[in-house]
Amino acid sequence: MLSLSARPILSAFLPKPKPRRLLLLLRPRRSSASASALTPPTPRTTTPDPPEDADPTPLFLRPPTHPVPEASLAAFRRRAAALVPPSAPHLHRHLRWLLADASAPAPSGADPAAPHLLRAPLDELEALWLRHVRDRRPFQYVVGNEHWKDLVVAVRDGVLIPRPETETVVDMVAAVEGFQDGWWADLGTGSGAIAVAVARMLGPGGRVFATDVSEVAVEVARLNVQRYGVQDKVEIRRGSWFEPLEDVKGKLMGVISNPPYIPTDDLPGLQPEVGWHEPKLALDGGKDGLDHLLHLCEGLSSALMPGGFFVFETNGNKQSEFLVDFISTKWSSSFCDVEAVLDFADIKRFVRGYRR
């Protein structure tokens, strides 16, 4: 219990560990060829994902129809906190946020003695909390959202939770000259976080085509598009990568994607929140993690208009360096200014460039 949560926050700001981490990353993986010969260990699904919530609506969007007396709520808070060691401040924060998301906003001047209105019965909250603390179900699935950039993005089981690193992608789009009135494609949009964030910056002529092969993702992305009222800017199309975009081929100002990029062999070692609960479809990048990234690169030159921009998120230094090298050698006549871009942890997280 202690080990899962003891996470010294200060170390986040210490410059020291960085070089070591880089070294670890750079250390050549021992012959990846032989790795494939091994039986790919089955992902640890020993704690299978619990059945979907009876109600697919994210908790924070459900109507607050369950009155709960203050005393019961306080008792729940105590019970829930007792499951968490004091050295796990993030879990205490989660508890606070869970209650905030599960409660109706108290109207000003309300009677303090009046019962709280919750968005789920107390015993359901208790079950949700247990699954978070014991089964390591991601907190974002518990409350049904992730606070990402200035958005509250709805998420649920079956769709990738947007990562903070990915926020940078939106900033890179905003740095492209004339981006406001272009057509953009967000391939494998998942929750639709990137599509919505980009759409909110666009001008009257701008559009985002967001594709995803997953039905759940398409549903959740639709919800987020609606919640932020960008229906007239974002068109969601179900299908794999470029497939649903035949009609806009060669007209796109930009292609953005955060495709699955984790090498299959690394999946079993993932943090439980990710490995046990997030969709493999959104994580598994094949043997080297490059399957989908390479496929995207192949399709780029026909999808982008001349001068068009692309940015992909990658697994880190190794993949980024490989892709930069690959694109600039293989398609040197098609692309220019191809480069790797660092994330806030100084890892080469993105590859971006322009079509000639």
Next chain:
Amino acid sequence: MASRLITRSTAAVLLSHLRSRTPNPTHHLLTHGAAMSSLLGPTHGLPATARSRPLLEPTRWFSSPAPVVEAPRTVDGLTVDSIADKGWTILAEAESDWRSHAAAVAQSIRLIKKRLKWKWLLERSKQLAVVLEKPDLWEDPVFAGNVSREQGELMGKIKSVNQFEQQLMEHIDMLRLAREEGDNELETESMRALADMRRDAKEKELNALLSGDNDVYPCFIEVQAGAGGVESMDWAAMVMNMYRSWAQRRGYRVTIIEEIPGELAGIKRATIKVDGEYAFGYAKSEIGVHRLVRISPFDSGKRRHTSFAAVAVIPILGEASSRYQINESDLRIERFRSGGPGGQHANTTESAVRIVHIPTGTTATCQNERSQHMNRASAMAVLQSRLDQLEITRQAQMNAEHTQSLSEISWGNQIRSYVLQPYRMVKDLRTNYEVSDPDSVLEGDLDDFILSFLSLSLDKVDESV
């Protein structure tokens, strides 16, 4: 309320009536003088305290060449100071004795003036008036704006005290007149008005404690554990809890900005934001080092430990005031790194943001909001306040008046001692105020400590400075 309005409006008529009948020529002259000078308005000239006993020196008083403002006085020449000096017994509020009421109010007015640094206030407002007369003042609109704003605030304070004095004198006159005329109704009315004033005065006394420049603003409270490991980290957490419940008791809104937990228990450091009127005015009394003595629950040998926690309080200035201008390019923004490969590998709700202001080395961290976006905004607010604070300190150092009061509440001084074993006591080392129930203090019952410190630090200031 309505009756008081009537009382006040009729006062002038009654006064002139009374004056014409006054047999004593001295009284007549004095009254005349008072009436004349009151036409000049209450704000120019020397402070009332300059003439604490004018009755004894009527000639000097009349021969003064400068336009003088008189302290409001009754028809027979009583002033706030003369009343306060008379030493009339102050009885309980329920007693219908006008002398007692008047004496209580007069004492309060004296205290209020002292707390407002009355002499300094008048002097300062006179200086500002001179500055405001300068024809080229508005060539520097920022400076001009600051001066006229400050002057406005000073005049507001002066006027409100003068009006209060005036009101006291009118009620006294009214009451005596009512007695003379045998008007029972008017007498009861005036007596009640005096009693009301007495209650008002107590409130004004408290308000005058919070008359500092930034007192009205919300603030950040930061608690930092001293050396000594888990015991002092636990102590820091106790201190932080004390402030959180204190703030909640006062009806302030508390937001956690930053919290760095200790490895085993407690906190290394934490910052909260306290939102509400006069949050800084009260909380600034807590700046300094707090000491705990107890048998440590973390010591298997059950030995007594002494630990320390340092408390800093920073005002969050309003938009109106001149704030430190932050240059975006002077900032370095660092974000939380989960370590490891990051990206899709990691799921974390940590989104701490640290901002460094490179020229001053000032930093601010926020990790308690749910997104980097919000944490950044929050950290910027903290940074802004820290830089404002630096600016205030810098300006205060140029102003001797302020330096003195600032040094009393500077970071690093041990201000309070909390002893849980072998005996139980909380004692403020500045005021010597103490209580024998540490639990209630640690649960946020701090107001008495704060008020006694505020009154001591303001009331001991030597008026002659």
